[in-house]
Amino acid sequence: SAYRILDAFNMIAYLFAIILLPLFARMLKLKESIIPIVKTSFSFLFVFTVFVAIVSLAFAKEIISSLYDYYTNESIQVFGILMFCLIPVALTYIFGTLLTANGNLYKLNIIAFSGMCVNVVLNLILIPTYQAVGAASVSLLTQVFTAFIQTLLAIRLFKIKIKTNEIFIHLLFAVLTLGIIFLSKYYIANWFVAIIISGMASLGVAFVLKIMKPMVLFELFFASKK
Numbered sequence: 001s002a003y004r005i006l007d008a009f010n011m012i013a014y015l016f017a018i019i020l021l022p023l024f025a026r027m028l029k030l031k032e033s034i035i036p037i038v039k040t041s042f043s044f045l046f047v048f049t050v051f052v053a054i055v056s057l058a059f060a061k062e063i064i065s066s067l068y069d070y071y072t073n074e075s076i077q078v079f080g081i082l083m084f085c086l087i088p089v090a091l092t093y094i095f096g097t098l099l100t101a102n103g104n105l106y107k108l109n110i111i112a113f114s115g116m117c118v119n120v121v122l123n124l125i126l127i128p129t130y131q132a133v134g135a136a137s138v139s140l141l142t143q144v145f146t147a148f149i150q151t152l153l154a155i156r157l158f159k160i161k162i163k164t165n166e167i168f169i170h171l172l173f174a175v176l177t178l179g180i181i182f183l184s185k186y187y188i189a190n191w192f193v194a195i196i197i198s199g200m201a202s203l204g205v206a207f208v209l210k211i212m213k214p215m216v217l218f219e220l221f222f223a224s225k226k
Contacts, residue, residue, distance in 0.1 A: 056083035
């Protein structure tokens, strides 16, 4: 039940990969700088996935109970953990797509095989004790592992410089979003309304911090049409 919801939101992030692959391939062929596109894509997906992940954690019971007639407390725990996979998956859709466009398939296969090994080993350790919750935790750890390696590889290959203030702003957004969502849950009785209001507030924070730049997103979309 948790994976169904994860897959649904995953499709939204996947749309970026569809746009980015031909765009990266063209830019690399023309030897254009891909760094602005990478940073813009990351910022948009970061805002989206962080918000969805925290909402899923805060309102796990409400979401699961509204979608399924029969559920257990374990389902709620699994859902809250599993939805955080969206964040590393989004990184994979950006940096993995960039590495694919650059022809680094051998290195990507090594990363994927390493991730599979990590997944199998951790499942053998955690599932006997923690069962479904253990499996969900392993999924998250595996996604974080593979996304982290792909990101480091892309940063090294393309010499992407990340400024300290960029890291700080994104972390600040995550902390503020966390506070907004849990305050909304505490003070607003209707959970669906709380999600809507916290979403608008979170989006406002993204605009204030200049993480979200709509015109840049439009430029990204139209650039993919060329």
